[in-house]
Amino acid sequence: MIMIAYILEAVDNYYPTTEILLLLESFYGAMFFYLKNLPITPSQCYEQVHKTWDEFQLGVSTWQDEQLPITCQN
Numbered sequence: 758m759i760m761i762a763y764i765l766e767a768v769d770n771y772y773p774t775t776e777i778l779l780l781l782e783s784f785y786g787a788m789f790f791y792l793k794n795l796p797i798t799p800s801q802c803y804e805q806v807h808k809t810w811d812e813f814q815l816g817v818s819t820w821q822d823e824q825l826p827i828t829c830q831n
Contacts, residue, residue: 777790777795
């Protein structure tokens with residue numbers, strides 16, 4: 758219950774233009790992150806990732822491409 762109260766208080770008091778709240782859930786556990794004093798704002802971060810999104814895309818390597826049946830290749 759203490760963690761729930763902490764999360765609710767953080768949600769009530771955080772500034773979305775300068776801070777980030779993350780709640781990551783996995784199977785039976787959850788992790789809560791309250792990111793403050795960031796070097797850039799969340800919107801600036803979004804813009805940087807958006808501009809370089811291709812760098813974050815995982816592609817099929819040449820070796821993997823050769824291993825696929827012809828009907829599966831692009």
